[in-house]
Amino acid sequence: MNFDDSQFGKRIRSGDRAAIAAVVETYLSHILNAARASGLDSHRAEDVTQSTFATFIEKAPSFEGRSRVRTWLFGILYRKIAEARRALGRERLSDDIDHVMERRFHPDGTWSNPPQSMTVYSRELGKLIEACVDTLSTAQRMAFVFREKEEMATEEICKILDVSRTNLGVLLYRGRNRLRECLEAKGVN
Amino acid sequence: MMTLNCREVTRRLASDEYLAARWRDRLLIGLHLLLCDKCRRYKLQLKALSNATKKLWPIPEDPEEEETLRRLRREILNNSDE
Numbered sequence: 424m425n426f427d428d429s430q431f432g433k434r435i436r437s438g439d440r441a442a443i444a445a446v447v448e449t450y451l452s453h454i455l456n457a458a459r460a461s462g463l464d465s466h467r468a469e470d471v472t473q474s475t476f477a478t479f480i481e482k483a484p485s486f487e488g489r490s491r492v493r494t495w496l497f498g499i500l501y502r503k504i505a506e507a508r509r510a511l512g513r514e515r516l517s518d519d520i521d522h523v524m525e526r527r528f529h530p531d532g533t534w535s536n537p538p539q540s541m542t543v544y545s546r547e548l549g550k551l552i553e554a555c556v557d558t559l560s561t562a563q564r565m566a567f568v569f570r571e572k573e574e575m576a577t578e579e580i581c582k583i584l585d586v587s588r589t590n591l592g593v594l595l596y597r598g599r600n601r602l603r604e605c606l607e608a609k610g611v612n
Numbered sequence: 613m614m615t616l617n618c619r620e621v622t623r624r625l626a627s628d629e630y631l632a633a634r635w636r637d638r639l640l641i642g643l644h645l646l647l648c649d650k651c652r653r654y655k656l657q658l659k660a661l662s663n664a665t666k667k668l669w670p671i672p673e674d675p676e677e678e679e680t681l682r683r684l685r686r687e688i689l690n691n692s693d694e
Contacts, residue, residue: 440689447688451681452671460669469684476688524622532617537650541660548664570628571665577628592627599626603657 432488443483446492447476453573454500460568461504462513462557471503478503490582497583501565508561518560520597523604538603543611555605563598566591616640621651625658 425431426446434442454475458468478499486495508514527536541548556564562584569575569583581591616624621644624630630641645652671677 444689447685451685451688455681455684456669456671469680472684473688473691477691480688524619528619532619534618534650538654538657540653541657546664546667548660549668552661552664553668567665568669571662572669574666577632588632592629596623596627599658599661602661606661 426492429488431492432486435483435486435492436488438480438483443480446479446496450493450496451476454496457497457500457565457568457573458504460572461508461561461565463504463507467507471500471507475500475503491579494579494582497569497579498585501583504565505561514561518597520601520604524600539607541606541611548606548611551606551609551611552602555602555609558601558605559598562586563594563601566594567598567602570595616644618644618648618651621645621648622654625651625655 426449431442435446451472455468455472458471458475459465461468463471475496479496482499486492490498505514527534529535543551556567559567566580566584569580575583577588577591581588584591584594586594621641624633624637624641630638633641645655
């Protein structure tokens with residue numbers, strides 16, 4: 424079934440049960456997994472997954488078909504995740520990573536404190552990343568997850584997070600450097 | 613030809629800006645990387661991050677996960693009937 428043709432868009436708008444069930448069937452595990460990757464515990468991850476699909480079904484009559492079904496669904500999920508993390512006080516407000524990076528360079532833009540080579544195995548590195556990813560803001564974290572894990576294109580991530588290309592670049596830059604700095608602090612080199 | 617410094621090269625790499633860059637800018641970045649082992653190491657760090665992240669948060673392949681998905685599917689579709 425092609426979710427992105429206008430025929431399917433019409434079926435979604437009219438509340439066609441089979442069409443909606445097909446979307447749930449296709450995306451449920453992806454949405455649940457992205458919710459888990461956001462740092463919510465498994466119970467809350469299930470909650471935001473349910474409420475994402477509830478909103479999807481509720482808003483189906485107004486689906487304009489201007490973005491893909493997947494993009495729309497992940498956009499709803501992202502807003503639910505941000506809300507849940509804010510409620511838990513997980514949202515970081517200040518951002519010092521720009522200063523941290525600035526100190527790594529001489530005024531002329533050459534490295535003063537260059538990166539070390541990473542020699543840990545990727546399985547071990549994965550565990551350390553899981554620990555370090557909590558230092559990222561929700562937007563940085565989800566930009567990173569959508570890019571690296573879901574391998575989404577820039578345009579789609581911009582629509583999901585509702586940010587410009589430039590903003591997404593800044594989110595990825597800060598998120599990746601936060602992770603790098605955290606890994607270096609843990610002695611990965 | 614205008615050259616790029618290390619700070620600028622790392623910014624363009626980590627922001628994914630180089631992916632959308634025109635050939636001339638990509639060439640400048642490529643030339644810089646050819647000559648600068650520190651920036652090459654930085655790029656390798658990003659690559660290592662990327663590779664390790666792809667294996668994180670896997671969809672569990674166990675009976676319990678199947679049951680969780682079945683339950684969620686049921687709840688989502690039943691609630692929409694009310």
